[in-house]
Amino acid sequence: MKVSIYSFLLLLGCTIGINKARSQAINDHIFPPHAAAKSFINFNKKGFLINGKPTFLVSAGLEYARVPQQLWYDRLLRLKRAGFNCVEIYTLWNFHEPHEGKFVFTGDHDLNRFLDLVKQLDLYAIVRVGPYYCAEWDLGGYPLWLKFKPGLRVREDNEAFVKYVDRYFDKLLPIVCKQQINRGGPVIIVQLENEHNDGWGTAVPNNYFKRLQSKALAQGLQVPYFFSGLHHASDPAGDGTLDDAARPNPWFSTEFWSVWYSQYGAKPADSAVYARRTWKIIAHGGGGYNYYMAHGGSNFNYSNNDEDAASYDYGAAVGQAGDLRPIYFAFKRAGFFARSFQDVLADGTDATAAYKSLLADTTLKITARKSDAGEVIFLDNPGNTVMEKSIVVDAKLPAAHLKLSAGEIYPLVHNYHINDKVKLKWALTRIYGLFKQGNTATILVEVPEGGKALLNFETVQNAIFTKGKQRFSVNGQSVILQTENKPGFEKEYIFEVGDKRIRVLIADAAGMDKTWATEVADANAIVSGPSYLGDVVVKNNRVQFEAEQPLAGLSMSDAMLYTEKASVVLKSIHQPNLKVPSKLILSPWQHKNAAVYATGNFNDSKWFASANPLQMGADGNLTADAWYRTHLNIPLNGKYTLQIAGGGRAIAFVDGVKVASWKIADSELSLPLKRGKHTLAIFTAHDGRDKLAAYTGAITDVDPKGISGPVSIKKGGPFISTLQNWYFKKAHGAGEVKNGIPQSDTVNWQKYNIGDDAFNKQEGYGWFETIIPVQAGAISKLTISFKSVDEDAIVFINGRQVASHNGWNSPFKVEVNNAEILQKPVRLTIFVSNHSNEGGIDQPVKINSIGKATTVRGWKMLGGPGNIADQRGWKKLFVGTVYTGPQLYRSAFVLPAAKGKELIWRVHTDGLSYGSVWVNGHNLGRYPEKIGDIGMYIPSCWLIPGSNQLVIYDENGKRPGMVSIQLEKQASRVIYSLEGK
Known part of the structure; x- marks a missing residue:
């Protein structure tokens, strides 16, 4: 019943648990690097320094455990193309040590190879090593075998737990440490632990954290690190007060929750909502951010927790199937800008006061950042309507006409030193990005169709205009570019100052979405035109670019390549046949009795x-x-x-x-x-098992699955019932309990429903009461079971205190063993102390009157659905047969030829109950989905030309007659090549 202190956790299934996890709000500091790593990765209060240069971290959260290894490169490249320069990952413990002492770091589990790919793509990595993770992952990442270790208590200074953590870290940390940036790898930051109740940032509140720290340092950790996380929220910038003179490090969010795991695909408002929240970080002095998630992926096998099934799409920028959502391009716009001007944003100070008078209209908010490299002024439209403003910044310049969408934050660049010969004095239009290409600087300027661009440059000597000269005006060393974005006008403008070249490319937002930065022969290049630009390949001494267009609404357009010295038209090479089936034909079903x-x-x-x-x-x-x-x-x-x-x-x-x-x-x-x-x-x-958010202590009996503990049998029954008719009376303080329980009446006591917040989200105290009716038969024992009381409880039976319990979301029991008392109705009273947020009795209270009963012994157990690869026992599935227990079903399908296309296929489990699906032996995860009938994603790398096998395990034996494999057209793509003419 207790809610998180984080705003986004109004949604069910919060990422962390909750009122006690407050340390992150107090300590968001970062431990500095070891001397050996300082020249590679360091920081100050302004920003991060990588290889000595100010660097704004635009980080993408993804989990390699949720992506087949064959797709790692593809997903990383998609993130890089969106302007991300960093990825953040979890090293899920039960993914690497599923069975005790048997470590798996190969294949889909090959962390070292994954980090090699990150390095290959010139990205950085933030590695969150645990030992706890959360992540909507089965058991929060703990290996299941930990539940069966006597005396083990997680996330405490517990010898049993730390022993196994140390053993895992002995395998894990050498991989991570070898990949540190000062050793040639991509790792720049490490997070120890995750969302712990006590230790965030640099807080070391107890010996448990000291042991994690000493272990990591002993294994060779040298890059910066911190505990638990930094600024987790769906709007981490909040009210924008990010500057803090007392903070020794930059402000950073390790979990900027972009959308949520309860969503598949995009909603219309997502792009604008999360774009604004991103720009707030950029505009208010953040040193970077990490979207959780930028790519969600899938919960393959049995890795989901009890809130998910197979999909972990998250509504993310890069979809579960690798498709690009509108939010991807919103993130790309912010990422391109932040990295283009990181020498201001990651090395700047608040300059807002200098620009407060820039606009007389106070409906627009203004903030600014300043460094030796230049300044960026941000105009913020916090309202819900479009705003159009004219702005004059210099009498020598014409007025600029700006149009800000609802919630838009609009950057203006001022006095920015592009190179030693050219300064961008004013960009009174939206700069999408600025890219250095040798001696050429290419500026991407976003101008709506029919809109105007206005840029003012200062040069150290006269400029020579080589393209679009008629749109330039010159006054000494002042160069003004005024142009419009409309048919017949140039899209490319170029001038030169000495050996330096400035190129300005004009396009609207849709055009900028299709503009990409890449490398050709180790030099930066810009490509515009394709909906997505993939890899760069060399064939027959010619450069080719892999590109994509969505299968739905396919529209091929011209493409351009901009290198340091040239602008080249690219021609497309693609397959014209776009006919694909919407469904695949399944062969007649076979079945095997799994019951x-x-x-x-x-x-x-x-x-x-x-x-x-x-x-x-x-x-x-x-x-x-x-x-x-x-x-x-x-x-x-x-x-x-x-x-x-x-x-x-x-x-x-x-x-x-x-x-x-x-x-x-x-x-x-x-x-x-x-x-x-x-x-x-x-x-x-x-x-799926509970992710144990914010939980510390023994886990043996937490969220048990299957049958746990003694089974009793007794003639008669049922013997368990839920207590009804609860009443509540507010208490005036903790001391009231010493006066005994108050008299029952209908004036001061109010009707209470289990689960209601009795304290209006405030600290408080109260009495809760009901009457336990006389139970059938002569019983001598009654057990009262509390699943959760929020937060602390003192229990009274007929006015006498019999028990007390501290902590919410923690079950406890009270027994009444007096047969004489049980012959009459029993008055049950609970005094509850609520310390913060919501409070009351969280879950139904049950009574059990079974008393003495026979214990059923001699049990045998067999886990799993059986060997699905076993070819024995399969039979033809006959029409009309009804099954009363688990069944295995098998079919086959032929994959159509898809040259030049990336077709996304999903298994729709209509008509089934609960279970798992395998394609060619790969477990797609659990069904039914909890986020709608989206079907179960089949990674293309798991499909083969020709015949493919489909196996289903349905727990209730529901027949598979309605099962289908359908094309997800929205996520499917046309793949083609671009080549210079």
Whole structure:
């Protein structure tokens, strides 16, 4: 019930938990680099310094664990093309040590190779090494086997936990440290831990953090580092007060939440909303930012947590399938600008006061940044309507007419030293980017169609005009370019001053979206025209550019290449045949009975055995499915109730016949049973484990899956019920509890609904009360189960204090063992202390009157759906057959020829229940999706020419007749080459 201190966590499933995670607001400092790394990566309060130069970090969050290795280069290049100069990654522990002591750093897990690709693309890397990650990932990244270590408590100075962290870091950190920038790699910053309740920035509150620090330093960490994170939020700049004289390092956000994991694809408002939030950082002195996520990817295998399924698209700039959303181009616009003028933004100070009088109209806000390299003034339209303004900055210059969209922040560049011969005195129009190409500086100027551009340069000697001369005017060493963006006008303007050359390229926003920076023969180049510019290749001594256009709304246009000295028309080489099917034909389905484990005579002698059932994973299986078997000896015919702890879904079979399906968390299963011996088989499954946000302590019993602990059986029942009819009375302070519980009445006590905020998001105290009715039968024991009280609770039975508990979102139980008390209604009262934000009783309170019962023992367990690659047992699927348990289904499909196209195919699991899908042996993840019927993404690298195999495991045995493989046209692309004519 407690909400996060971060604004975006109004959405369900917050990234961190919550009211205690406040240290980041207090400490956002960064540990300085070791002396050996200082010349490579350093910082001051103004910004970051990489290789001694001010560098604005435009960072993209992505997880290599959510992308097949064959697509790493492609996704990194897409981010680089959008102006990103850095990527930020998690090194998820359970991805690299899924089984105890068995480390995986090859194939899709090859962190070293991934970092090599980052370096190859001339990007930097911020590496978040954990040991906790969150990330909407199964168990927050903890290996499942940690749950079964006695005495282990996570994220504390706990010997058992630290021992395993050290062992993992012994494998992980040498890879990371070898890839530090001072050793030739891309790593410039490391984050230790993640979103811990206590230690953010440089805070070292306890020995746990000291041990993480000493371990990392001992392994050779030399670049800057910090704990937990910096400024996590959906609008991290907030009110824009980023300058802080007391901060020794630049302001930076390690998690700028761009959209959210509950979304697939783009919404109309995303681009403008997150563009504004980005420009606020740029305009108010931020040293950079990292979008979480810039590319989301997929939760393959069983890696999703309980909030997700297969997709982790996140509504991100680069979609799950590699498609580019409108927000991608908004981020590109900001990234190009921030990096173009990083010698101002990453080395500047607040100069707002000098420009407050630039506009008399106070509806526009003004901020400014200044350094020795120049100045940037930002005009901010915070309103919801378009604003048009005329601005005069110099009597020698004409008025500039500016149009600012709602929420737009518009940069004006002033006194910027382009090179030793030319200064950009005023850019009274939007500069998209400025790129150095040897002795040429190319300025990209964004001008709406029909709009005007106005730039004023100062030169040290007379300029020579070589293109678009009629649009230039000269007054001594002052050069003014005035032009319009309309048909018939030049798009390229060039002048030279000595050996220096200035090129200005004009285009509207759509044209700038299709303008790209790349390298040709180790020299910077600009390409305009394609919707996306991919790799640069050399064939037969000719340079070719790989390019893309969207399959939906395909429109091929001319392209231009701008090198240091030339402007070259590029011709396209592409496949004209765009006919593709919307669906693929599936071969007749086959099926295999995956519920064979329920039969009474099944041989389970080789299964994992235990007296009481153990939760999933105890047998080392990492899937989301498990079978449990045992035997019952029933003395009399009748209804029996089993009490079963654990989590997830379950299907019960008695002697091979399905008798019930239920949620294990309901804790009870009532069945009619006949006298005699029976085989009980229970199939269990779950939708992902909790990510344990902000959790510290033992994890053995947190969010158990499958069956966990002793199972009781008793004739009769059910014995568990939820307490109703709650009332609330506000208390005047913590001391009121000493006076005893107040008298019950209908005047001072108000009706209360479980889950409501009783304190109006404020600190406070209150009484909560209900009456437990007399239970059927003569019982001598009653258990009261609290799933969560927010935050601290003192429990009273009939006015007498019997228990106390501290902490919200933490289950606890209270037992009443007096048979005489239980013969009458029981008055249950809870005094709650709420320390911040919402408060009350979070979850339903349940009572259990089972008392003495027989414990069912002799359990066997088998995890997983079975061997899907096993060719034995497959049969033709006949029409009309109904299945009552898990089933495997198999089909095949032929991939159509797609030369010159990147076709995106998705498996739509219509008509199915819950389960997993494999294509050619690759697990696409879990279904159903929780963000709509988007289908399950099939990475193209997992498809093969000709016949491909599709396998489905459906937990309830639903037939696959409605399953289809459909083309996602919006994400599909046409691939072609560009070549100089």
